[in-house]
Amino acid sequence: xxxxxxxxxxxxxxxxxxxxxxxxxxxxxxxxxxxxxxxxxxxxxxxxxxxxxxxxxxxxxxxxxxxxxxxxxxxxxxxxxxxxxxxxxxxxxxxxxxxxxxxxxxxxxxxxxxxxxxxxxxxxxxxxxxxxxx
Amino acid sequence: xxxxxxxxxxxxxxxxxxxxxxxxxxxxxxxxxxxxxxxxxxxxxxxxxxxxxxxxxxxxxxxxxxxxxxxxxxxxxxxxxxxxxxxxxxxxxxxxxxxxxxxxxxxxxxxxxxxxxxxxxxxxxxxxxxxxxxxxxxxxxxxxxxxxxxxxxxxxxxxxxxxxxxxxxxxxxxxxxxxxxxxxxxxx
Ligand SMILES: Nc1nc2c(ncn2[C@@H]2O[C@H](COP(=O)(O)OP(=O)(O)O)[C@@H](O)[C@H]2O)c(=O)[nH]1
Ligand SMILES: [Mg+2]
Numbered sequence: 001x002x003x004x005x006x007x008x009x010x011x012x013x014x015x016x017x018x019x020x021x022x023x024x025x026x027x028x029x030x031x032x033x034x035x036x037x038x039x040x041x042x043x044x045x046x047x048x049x050x051x052x053x054x055x056x057x058x059x060x061x062x063x064x065x066x067x068x069x070x071x072x073x074x075x076x077x078x079x080x081x082x083x084x085x086x087x088x089x090x091x092x093x094x095x096x097x098x099x100x101x102x103x104x105x106x107x108x109x110x111x112x113x114x115x116x117x118x119x120x121x122x123x124x125x126x127x128x129x130x131x132x133x134x
Numbered sequence: 135x136x137x138x139x140x141x142x143x144x145x146x147x148x149x150x151x152x153x154x155x156x157x158x159x160x161x162x163x164x165x166x167x168x169x170x171x172x173x174x175x176x177x178x179x180x181x182x183x184x185x186x187x188x189x190x191x192x193x194x195x196x197x198x199x200x201x202x203x204x205x206x207x208x209x210x211x212x213x214x215x216x217x218x219x220x221x222x223x224x225x226x227x228x229x230x231x232x233x234x235x236x237x238x239x240x241x242x243x244x245x246x247x248x249x250x251x252x253x254x255x256x257x258x259x260x261x262x263x264x265x266x267x268x269x270x271x272x273x274x275x276x277x278x279x280x281x282x283x284x285x286x287x288x289x290x291x292x293x294x295x296x297x298x299x300x301x302x303x304x305x306x307x308x309x310x311x312x313x314x315x316x317x318x319x320x321x322x
Contacts, residue, residue: 038313100321123312
């Protein structure tokens with residue numbers, strides 16, 4: 001089975017707190033763990049993914065580095081505002097390889113998912129891939 | 135081009151010149167606070183530093199804490215997790231230099247074991263006749279703490295940009311170093 005990347009499905013990253021031109025937020029949804037978005041200092045950090053249409057999500061998988069605590073919020077509106085909390089998770093620290101976490105969203109319906117990284121294991125964190133299971 | 139962001143703690147005893155120094159930097163050397171008022175709490179200043187010969191910049195969120203003993207605890211609550219440290223003492227006060235190690239301990243407790251680049255600043259270099267702390271002594275202690283040492287005079291606008299510029303540079307190289315590590319990671 002080949003999984004489509006979120007960007008191939010038309011999803012977009014509409015907001016990201018940090019930006020390094022060489023590591024733009026689009027790298028989060030291109031399905032490739034070699035490309036990444038990197039935060040450029042201080043917490044919290046966040047990014048918002050918009051789907052083309054309301055989407056039922058059973059789980060998200062996040063490949064990242066140095067993320068300590070992640071909160072996920074969602075909405076079902078056309079605008080990236082008025083989010084409601086869905087879940088949060090403490091990630092384990094890894095060294096030399098990526099963190100890979102699957103987070104259950106219990107079939108939530110969403111048009112936007114907001115990822116808030118509240119703390120990290122270092123000054124900077126990176127997110128390499130976010131994917132969803134329907 | 136990268137725009138970095140750092141939370142910079144400004145600490146040191148009361149009256150060593152922290153606020154004067156930072157206001158100098160903040161306003162690019164055009165203003166010196168002449169009316170002395172004991173800082174009462176925490177002041178937040180935002181300063182964007184362009185790193186020379188690069189397209190990178192660092193936005194410094196500078197947290198100026200009161201040095202008064204009675205206010206220290208209230209201030210510490212505002213420190214959060216610092217990215218950078220600027221520790222200031224008064225070159226004409228041996229005591230303010232001796233207290234630097236206590237400031238270091240306090241700050242370290244907030245760093246969650248992370249490496250936080252820092253500078254030690256000996257201020258009031260214009261009062262050379264009243265100097266109580268020799269540069270070599272300060273330099274040596276700074277080195278033992280992993281801090282870069284600078285001497286400044288907020289009054290004479292001497293060297294006031296150097297400490298924050300060196301902090302911004304240190305943060306940029308930390309970023310580059312971490313980015314390199316991340317580029318070489320393998321999937322989990
Ligand atoms: N001679 C001299 N006086 C200074 C200098 N910097 C600050 N001061 C004076 O030292 C006093 C304390 O300064 P302030 O910035 O409020 O200290 P803070 O409590 O550390 O923030 C004030 O009277 C300032 O005018 C300096 O470089 N040289
Ligand atoms: Mg002050």
